[in-house]
Amino acid sequence: MALIKALTAAMRQGRASSRATVARVGSLVRLRGLSSGVATMSGRLATDSTETLGASNPRAWGSELTQDPSSLQYYASDKVEAELYAWCEKALEQSTNPDHVACDRADLPFTCEMVEHLEQAYLMDGPGLALLQPMPSLAKNIHAMRFAALAMSSCLGTPLVQNAAGDKSILVFDRDAGRKMVDGQRYHQSHEGGSMHTDNVNVPETWEYMLLTCLQPAAEGGESILLSSSTVEAYLAKHDPEALETLKEDFLWELRGFSERFYRAPILFHGTDGYPCFRWLREYLESAHARAGEPLTDRQISALNALTNATLEESLQLRYNMAKGEILFANDMSLLHGRTTFYDRQQASTEYDFGTQANRLLQRNWVKTKTSQYANVNVSRYAYYDLAE
Numbered sequence: 001m002a003l004i005k006a007l008t009a010a011m012r013q014g015r016a017s018s019r020a021t022v023a024r025v026g027s028l029v030r031l032r033g034l035s036s037g038v039a040t041m042s043g044r045l046a047t048d049s050t051e052t053l054g055a056s057n058p059r060a061w062g063s064e065l066t067q068d069p070s071s072l073q074y075y076a077s078d079k080v081e082a083e084l085y086a087w088c089e090k091a092l093e094q095s096t097n098p099d100h101v102a103c104d105r106a107d108l109p110f111t112c113e114m115v116e117h118l119e120q121a122y123l124m125d126g127p128g129l130a131l132l133q134p135m136p137s138l139a140k141n142i143h144a145m146r147f148a149a150l151a152m153s154s155c156l157g158t159p160l161v162q163n164a165a166g167d168k169s170i171l172v173f174d175r176d177a178g179r180k181m182v183d184g185q186r187y188h189q190s191h192e193g194g195s196m197h198t199d200n201v202n203v204p205e206t207w208e209y210m211l212l213t214c215l216q217p218a219a220e221g222g223e224s225i226l227l228s229s230s231t232v233e234a235y236l237a238k239h240d241p242e243a244l245e246t247l248k249e250d251f252l253w254e255l256r257g258f259s260e261r262f263y264r265a266p267i268l269f270h271g272t273d274g275y276p277c278f279r280w281l282r283e284y285l286e287s288a289h290a291r292a293g294e295p296l297t298d299r300q301i302s303a304l305n306a307l308t309n310a311t312l313e314e315s316l317q318l319r320y321n322m323a324k325g326e327i328l329f330a331n332d333m334s335l336l337h338g339r340t341t342f343y344d345r346q347q348a349s350t351e352y353d354f355g356t357q358a359n360r361l362l363q364r365n366w367v368k369t370k371t372s373q374y375a376n377v378n379v380s381r382y383a384y385y386d387l388a389e
């Protein structure tokens with residue numbers, strides 16, 4: 001109830017008048033069949049998870065959001081949209097790559113004010129995520145949306161480099177329909193679904209936020225799946241407490257996309273604010289242990305299975321089809337996320353075809369906050385293990 005009240009108040013600061021316009025853009029919320037029994041279970045799980053925090057834990061959401069995620073939708077004001085549109089138009093005169101244009105927060109006062117509100121009301125003091133609805137003037141131009149997402153990332157903190165090439169605005173699309181993650185493909189370059197994960201997996205230092213911008217939905221599939229880390233922890237505490245303890249031990253991880261080396265860190269730890277944080281992408285972890293010649297024990301495999309099964313528990317999953325121009329703001333360690341397998345209109349290629357813009361395309365930005373009160377909130381003492389040889 002506290003969560004719903006907080007979100008209702010937060011939404012009042014958005015622009016109600018634009019909702020009819022945005023509704024026409026066609027964001028489709030798909031609700032999973034949830035029986036009343038499951039709803040009761042989810043509510044109890046949320047309560048269980050908050051007991052150790054001593055107060056209501058807004059990030060431990062269950063059926064109240066999985067059944068109706070509309071309270072997560074936020075509408076930018078006319079002032080923000082006009083400011084962003086003007087800034088993107090000017091930036092596009094310099095380049096079509098947002099990473100090649102500097103962004104000064106002083107040029108975006110209304111945008112930064114909105115983003116700071118989203119950070120506090122949704123990402124940290126709320127459920128850990130928000131869905132910024134498409135801004136009509138920007139949503140029709142893929143390149144403008146890319147700039148807008150990076151500009152908003154810059155308002156949140158410092159956009160991070162995500163690969164050895166130094167890219168900060170990563171394009172998520174299928175490069176090769178025949179190559180899978182078990183073959184070394186990175187998640188954002190494949191069309192596979194089903195693997196729930198956090199993005200905080202291939203660098204040892206933790207960071208706070210992920211922005212996922214839908215530039216073009218898939219022909220079929222590609223539905224986003226989101227779970228609360230607090231609720232998943234509570235689920236495991238109830239159903240498999242031994243597995244929960246094992247997940248707090250160190251595992252080997254790859255620096256996939258950056259180097260061939262490894263680092264050690266646990267799958268589950270707690271941030272400086274006391275909330276649970278997961279570091280989880282099973283394919284990457286298993287690949288690291290196999291490559292390093294350090295086989296997982298039966299007890300460890302059992303714990304991985306328990307977590308996998310928890311994340312596949314449909315009663316805990318929020319499923320959502322993002323519309324073109326919609327942006328997911330996520331506190332990466334308060335959530336686990338994934339997608340359903342998707343199918344494109346055209347054959348997969350290593351270069352995205354901006355001429356046709358036919359295939360599914362998302363942009364991913366990672367942000368580490370340095371200036372807000374939430375800086376380093378997700379960092380644990382485990383995050384700085386030395387790299388293994």
Ligand SMILES: [Fe+2]
Nearest residue numbers: 197198199337
């Ligand atoms: Fe991801």
